[in-house]
């Protein structure tokens with residue numbers, strides 16, 4: 001340890017932002033390593049500034065460290081300069097709190113938020129000296145686990161993971177830690193722990209399942225290869241979200257991070273039913289916190305951190321049943337102390353503008369809306385409940401209230417999209433730019449176009465991504481027409497979206513290409529300056545995998561999908577029905593406000609069906 005610290009002191013002055021690797025922040029939890037039996041590392045496979053902005057990590061850090069028999073320490077992916085220094089000094093990747101090498105932990109847990117971080121997972125394991133593949137790990141090596149949204153199809157990472165947690169970590173982790181503590185006290189064998197953990201509902205041990213393939217390359221079946229392992233692993237969720245433990249003392253970073261503020265989580269889930277949105281499907285059902293709970297948590301969060309901003313963080317925060325009262329209460333209570341309330345996303349209606357006004361968002365000067373598609377036809381296909389009239393009226397009201405810059409988010413390549421839909425984006429942006437608000441003005445309209453990526457467990461899981469060249473043509477179609485003094489266009493590179501689609505829909509065979517790409521030097525793929533598509537192409541070629549099979553192919557409705565053995569509670573029948581409704585342009589209402597659309601998750605998880613605001 002002394003040697004590690006000495007070397008670190010030599011290295012850190014040479015790297016950008018040394019605080020990324022030093023820890024010691026306000027509210028960090030540093031326990032006596034020897035006094036605690038179970039040691040778990042929370043690995044975020046991206047850099048510190050991104051990881052420190054992730055609410056789920058803050059929750060897990062709090063949940064584990066609240067136990068007297070366990071500790072959790074943080075580890076982030078090093079930036080390229082630090083990786084170079086670590087490798088040159090032969091220094092293993094270490095935790096921020098006690099600078100313990102990652103390989104010294106009992107459990108090494110990764111949160112998988114985005115497919116483009118997968119090479120970072122491999123790189124972090126390698127930098128830690130932990131055998132990459134689960135099958136190569138022996139007694140004394142840590143167990144490598146993963147959770148998060150991408151865990152709902154972890155197959156591209158399956159050979160590298162000992163186990164996977166499906167659903168809300170705070171619900172499952174306690175049982176895993178209990179097992180680990182008892183197993184360690186018994187000095188059990190590695191295989192015993194894996195057998196025990198596979199019996200925990202919500203836990204998936206990839207090595208306990210065999211995948212068979214058909215001659216055409218599709219999956220024939222995924223079956224347990226031993227008794228006592230469930231055919232399908234169902235996700236776990238917190239039933240009473242009001243009672244769930246919440247991090248009231250989050251770590252306060254020394255450097256600017258992406259979301260540098262406290263976050264108040266109003267509810268879990270989203271029932272709007274956008275058909276492209278994986279979060280909307282896998283985090284169902286909607287579960288809200290009481291307002292009194294939220295106000296008490298807000299007070300503690302602000303007092304314990306000293307932050308001057310509180311963000312209302314949920315998938316669509318303005319859908320909270322008591323949002324107007326909550327905002328009023330927070331502004332009245334803390335506004336005079338200079339504390340700002342912020343809304344991460346706005347829907348396109350006057351209510352949203354009114355709430356944004358109350359929290360003085362106008363000081364930020366720019367408002368963001370996400371119509372997602374340029375025509376009403378396509379918005380019906382994706383079940384996005386925004387009309388052109390809504391958007392124009394909302395922007396006008398907002399401009400009259402003082403905002404002058406607007407950001408509009410769209411997706412290109414959505415199922416059934418035609419050039420008319422693409423040109424509709426341009427038309428809509430121009431209409432926004434040409435509004436003449438009374439007493440206000442619109443100085444800038446920024447159109448951001450990302451590329452549609454079909455996601456597992458959504459009604460569009462049976463879709464293929466539009467080919468890269470075609471996506472680029474559609475991007476250009478928008479770009480060339482979005483010229484004008486007040487119009488700006490930003491877009492995502494089709495190559496990055498293509499890889500996201502490959503690993504979003506990938507099966508176990510894609511792990512070989514992932515490993516090869518990492519060995520060729522791919523890492524930090526989500527950062528365009530480090531993204532090397534040429535190396536990825538080489539990796540696919542060398543491993544004999546056709547990436548278009550995963551990204552661009554439309555699976556047949558009856559096909560076994562690589563993630564079918566993982567169950568988010570939403571039924572496949574519902575997803576198929578939603579796909580049919582999409583193709584015929586039929587909308588499905590928000591089940592938390594109107595009728596239940598029978599997605600299956602409430603009965604599957606034995607959670608009562610309730611409208612928003614209904615008391616428990």
Ligand code: SF4
Pocket residue numbers: 271284285286591592596597598599600601602603609610
């Ligand atoms: S079962 Fe019904 S109420 Fe529950 S999330 Fe699904 S659609 Fe909504």
